[in-house]
Amino acid sequence: MRLIDQPHHDGSPLYVSTARPALGETVTLRVRVPAASRVREVWLRGTPDGEPRFLPVRHHEGEWWVIHYEVRNPVTNYRFYFLREEGEPVWLTAAGIVAGDLTDATDFRLVAYDAPAEWMTDAIVYQIFPDRYARSTSAGTLDKDDLPDWALPREWDLDEVIGRGPGTAEQFFGGDLDGVVEHLDHIQALGVNTVYLTPIFPARSNHRYDASTFDVVDPLLGGDDALRRLAEAVHARGMRLIGDITTNHCGDAHEWFRAAAEDPNSPEREMFYFGPDYGLADGDYESWNGVKSLPKLNWGSTLTRERMIGVLRKWLHAPDGSPLLDGWRVDVANMTGRRADENRTHEVAALLRREIVAVRPDAMLVAEHMHDSTGDVDRDGWQGTMNYGGFTRPIWTWLCEPDTPNDYFFGTPGGVPRRTAESVLDTVHSFGGRMSWRTLVHSWNPLDSHDSARMRTVAGTRERHLVAVALQMTMPGTPMVFAGDEFGLTGWNGENSRTPMPWNRASDQDQETLSAYKSLVRLRTEQPALRRGGLRWVYAAADTLAFLRESPEETLLVVARRAAGEALDLGVGGAGEALGRAARSAVSVNLYGGADLVAGVVPAATGPDVQVWRLA
Template identity: 50%
Template sequence: MSLLDQPHHDGSPLYVGTETPLLGDMVSVRVRTHPSDPVEEIWIRTTKDAEPTFHPCTIVERNESAIWWEGEVPVLNPECHYRFLLRRRDTHDWLTGAGVFDHDVPDAFDFRLTTHEPGPDWGRDGVVYQVFPDRFARSKAADERPTPDWAVPEPWDAPVVFDGTDSRTWLQLFGGDLDGLTDHLDHVATVGADIVYTTPVFPAESNHRYNASTFDEVDPLLGGDAAYTRLIDASHKRGWKVLGDLTTNHTGDTHEWFLRARSTGPEKDWFFFHDDGTYETWMGHDSLPKLDHSQPALRSAFTEGGDSVVAHWLDFGLDGWRIDVANMTGRLGATDLNHGVARTVRATATDRRDDALVIGEHNHDASVDLPGDGWHGSMNYAGFSWPVWEWLVSPTTAARPFGMPVPIPRRSGTQVVNSIRQWHGRLGFRNLQWSWNILGSHDSARIRTITGSGAQQRVAAGLQFALPGVPMVFAGDEIGLEGTMGEDSRRTMPWDRRDTWDEETLDQYAALAALRREHTALRRGGLRWVHADEDTLAFLREHPDGNVLVVARRAAGPELRLPLAQLFTESSAQVDASATGPRTRLGAAARVDSNELVIPASDGPAFSLHA
């Protein structure tokens, strides 16, 4: 089904005059309609202090492929919502961030402008590589470190235990360390990443280290502060960034703050103790006592000001934070301090480093937490991972669902487009640019296990790099590592078994990263859907520097014919309808036939990119 005849607007530079408006500005916005669409009027509906106001649009350009309408939005509040009213002779439709509706819909999907400062450019232009330190690589020094009493030591190629009733799941220690990661930065470069994100590095009595015993030093098992310095320095020398992982929601039950709190120390008010001596935790896990961010002394020690944990490690050399359980931080029952915590962490981070990045973990609807001056973006499971999983999941997968009590459903391309449209409308263009496109992480099944084949995974990777958002690659995905669930996905990298690597998939990741770096549209462009059916998706990433056409297939399909003039126009400085067509940058080559761009038939899953 062709989608090119639908009215379109998004937050990208082709449609919005500025991405960083000031309060009181008038911002020009544009709508594209098809020449065959009998739209007679378009009105902008926005609000002033929550009261609706309407502003007219006029036609500013007309050609054989599009009619362009333009109007102005007055930015009267820091978060400015707007939508478009399209009047035809007998109908009134609403154009929102979730698409076109022929009935009245809530404001939840409105487009938005924000006067808050955007995140740093490197945070939206880069590629993130996630490392679980214990399983990535061992340095020579790892052999010399004693095994702590809590740990169960394992040889590097031993199978991981992932049974929640078996304590070895969190006690197995394989000995990966930070110098091991530094030794393999050339591999990270091969993948095409330039942002290194590690899960927590603070001392803890587990292999995942989300139950920190202190925030004052790096775990000696990982090489201590000196090894962290070597990793950060080596990454910065390459022009890369390094992100830490901070648990603002909780500490470990062996944390020095909590131990003093249990001994009636001044930190007692930093946690939620009950009269019987029990305490609030993360999801019922006694090893993860929950923090009370209403306490000024806790904020001063942890998140607020130059002496806080947040500030200390940025001064140490980190470029930003990924915030664990960001969605639950500051929330307990009737208390909701989440926005305050987010604003405080961001303000502290950007005070220490102008271009600091703060990303919040969120595995469902992050839209209520993202607007404003808190998290720059989120780990976009709901708006990216779930739709892509559901389109590409193998019917026979052993992968366990993440965040759902039932198996991963299989959905059509049309359903996936509808889902992504609604999530993009809800999250907004600004937040999407800094949010992470995740195919899997240390908390979920591996994408190879979900899709069941290298060919399908390569389609998933294509979408990860081509849809709006920042690709986050979980170390090992690029070589086809498997895992049925989070703990099973934390398998060690098989450095000494290169014959087990999926080299074709590794090459695909590297090529995608290079293309994303080359084409501004893939990093900052808008998203206009071109075609969707059961097994095929096609969309444009649009930007004044040039458009990119993306075609993804999950199964064999016939050739796809698309009107060339509606894809690549003179305004994009690429081609016109009489040209030979765009260059195919990845996948099977397209051709031009009678002013149509012809995507060749496929005998199986396929991904192609044309610019």
Template identity: 45%
Template sequence: MLRALPHHDGSELYTAPGPHRLGDTVPVRVRVPRTSEVTEVWLRTVQDAEPRMRRAAVVDEDGRDVWYEADVLVHHPVTHYRFALVRDGGVAWLSADGIHDRGVTDAHDFRISTHAPGPTWLRDAIVYQIFPDRFARSAAADRPVPDWAVPAAWDDEPIARGRETGTQLYGGDLDGIVEHLDHVSDLGVTTVYLTPVFPGRTCHRYDAATFDHVDPLLGGNEAYARLSHALHSRGLRLMGDLTTNHTGASHEWFVRAQEDPASPERDFYLWTEPDAPDGGPGYVGWIGHAHLPKLDFRSPELRARMVEGRDSVVGRWLQEPYALDGWRIDVANMTGRYGALDLNQDVAAAVRATIEQVNADGALISEHFHDARDDLAGDTWHANMNYTAFSNPLWTWLSAEGSDVSYQAMHGVPVPRRQGAEVVAEMRDFDGGLPWDVLVRQWNMLGSHDTPRIRTLVGSRELHEVAAGILFTYLGVPVVFAGDEFGLTGTTGEHARATMPWDEPARRDEHTHDVYRRLAALRHAHRALREGSLRWVLVDDDALGYVRETRDETILVVAARAPWTGAVLPLGGSAERLFGSLELGAVRDAGAGAGRGAGVGAGAGAASDDASPSTDGLVVPGAGPHVGVWRLT
């Protein structure tokens, strides 16, 4: 169990809100439970690479907590700080990854950034990812099949592995999406993210043949404009998907570069000797794939065409009639990087500057499958697809016993099953060291078009709904891969690209669909779930609990993957049920009779006999699998 521990983060309860500028003095607070036996708190900052220590003062206290405050001088564009906790027996460090009774590096320090945060709407969003070929076919979708494609019927199972995964064509189009926007709106979605729409020679279209027009198989430019208008008229936003790392080998730039060595396009690509590592037949292919030649941003002409200014690829599609609300950048971590060459931050900053020039409220999200913290500290990506601090650790906690789903890219190596403490440590490790304005905008996912489906990974409706409960209540932005709300399955990223079962009720789990709708509504209704602090209050092998909190609201979330022993949480007050899955019992006021604070909702009170009053806090019964959400009063 996790006892009551001192806590700090970048939310409004603990850090004066920004924007912050060089030279500002920012008050920061630490909540110190009396039971932690801390007698003093010191602030450690780093100024001009030299540590500075300052004693924090007591500014507030009650029967449970003492609040300490000190001032951080914003001396650098990203200013580091952490706290020393003095208690009998020595000094512990409080940093963003937790409390340590030893010396620690600066890697997980808290950070105050002077860089402008991403748009507010991004922090408050619920994102819905659509893979166009598999979402819906309009009446106009009966188009000639291109020579590269293997046609598939809508109810065919996607191929899981092999060369044909990229060429299996189902024929979904953009007007098909328009026809099903009632479903999207009803789900509580605020933003639709579409994987690429530019033509290529695959169904996923990450091998663009041009950036000048939308694939006619999807309905062309006119259909993209219709989709944009339909979304915006409903108050929804549309984000595009762009590959800045490479093009397809059929791209008009690459064809010209090969035909004419004197052309400006020749400098758009990285050329090698035919036998060089990562080289295709004389050029660099993305991780060795010759059909995906890698771009070279040392070319001023490429930068002008691709990422700089209103007339670039980045800028053009942000304007009417398409009016994209931002970009998700494919393999953003590799853009501009090859061997000793590293222009990644430079290119990312150029993309962001163009977005801000054309649409000051536009968003920029990177795809980065591993540790992205070094790439998220400046005027570059607003946030990242959060595989490392959310998806990966959550998968290892919820993976089914004996699951044969492969772990990351290791085919045949199953996803390990880990205990709660290991999972929380991993989440805090990869979140630690990021500015708060990034953390609240990170894209959290249970899966995407590149991963197995969450339903297959966990093996049951119950655990899928536990995962969804965490997705919608955790720190960051929930991203739903279309079809997860129906419980679709898939063993690999390619196999997970299943078609939406619009006319197949047997493939739709309406119970899970309803859970997603309820959770989305819950997030919209409570500011604490969108921007509140996140404080861990329970870490058990089979159960995790955290509090999301703003000045006006405290919300408790407890998720269990299996029946467990239950716990008394060090929280005061009574609890009002906001959401409960399955037969979850009620949290009760520690000092109240059996009926008080039982709450309302699905299954409320079903396991209330498991709860017992305590003078030490709120009692949570050990039912599971389940997820419950309560407002504490």
């Protein structure tokens, strides 16, 4: 499917004069209209104050048409309407070219709410599951007598991780925060700049999503002082540190819940959902997905709001005022504030963002969504999401091993379906087209996480795994690397994927994969177009995906293949004079992959492969 001749627009600087508009500001919008699309008139359709309005877009020069447009509402929608020399008119929205009428759901959006911190645009996130990352040299050996009653001690380099059944939440390998400090050289050498820790508060599990308090750091991780040492070491290297908070629930051993459960007249009772008042049996309470160890917080309670705001604000600074965490990843954000006929999710998101930004204007607030986050973003709440729906899942379906079991695919029956490049593009458009460009680029793009199978297991081979990594580092959005992926670690579900890092297991360190990760992270870091440029699709057909990352200064061509393929003329030479000259000239520079782009023709590939060229 050749796409290069289609009109194009996105929210990047080449097409929109500012990603941080103020309400009432006039923004310059540019749309690229190749001559091959045979368009004679271009109109912008907006909906100021909810009323459709058409405005003429003026031809500027060559392929470019330009209009100046007022940011009338906090979220200002618009789309383009093309009258062609032949054939029916078509729309251009964030989901692509569409013939026939459609809802406003995929309109382009200008967002006038306070923008995320500037540093987030350049972030590359490294996820650490503390129990499995590193045990500090001063920690000594694990002794059952020194552990809480729930913990099942395991040997770091000897015991296999339990992936299902008894012991999954209790197996304890003993990683701590000082162990992370001792391996910051590895993290920095990888090239990432943002460290994200899954929960660090005391709990009755190795994952710590069932916190028993939010007031202290788990002593098993080294306590408050260990977090301070880690924060100081991370910040000294110019990196950021992100925490993980459960706004939807706490643990059944949490001091708030114990007070509520033991005394119906306690102030904490209103923080949870107990008994007949909420359609539950006497003594029963609402919990996450019916898991009774995770009682659900009631955000209709003033006390819940006050206490959770205090938690989020407390850990942004140490008592002496020095920075600790630089923001939060919000666990189960999609369920926070939602229960039956209650829906306070956006209200909670806006409250939390307002409160943490008041303390740290540069703080990150990213929401976990395992499916469709598009209804909860583009307001004054979450700054982005974990883009499982619009990135992880389509990449898996394109690069998976055939007949991959359904354990791997987030519980979807029938296994991971193996789909074509055209299907991948449809899914990327379906999700990305329903959020603003600003939200898209500040959302995390994980290939996997502590909640999923590992990408290496899904892909089945190093070669396909590295194609996935290349897409992660070259597509819009914030790359999120799960610790151990850089060594090619495997895992068939979330629990099984939480493998202790192989610091002393050379046989589990795939050095070729590690080298590729370093090269691809460096490529993203060194090429501004990969972090801040637009995304213009060139080609999608079965085993091949090709796209441009465009900025005012440069254009990069990315070609990814999941299998061997013949030489391919993508048609970039006919996509406009400037691009055609660049693609067919001798000045095209290969930035990754090592192949030459000769006269605009991508050379044949002998297997899964990614090539990146600078065209101009």
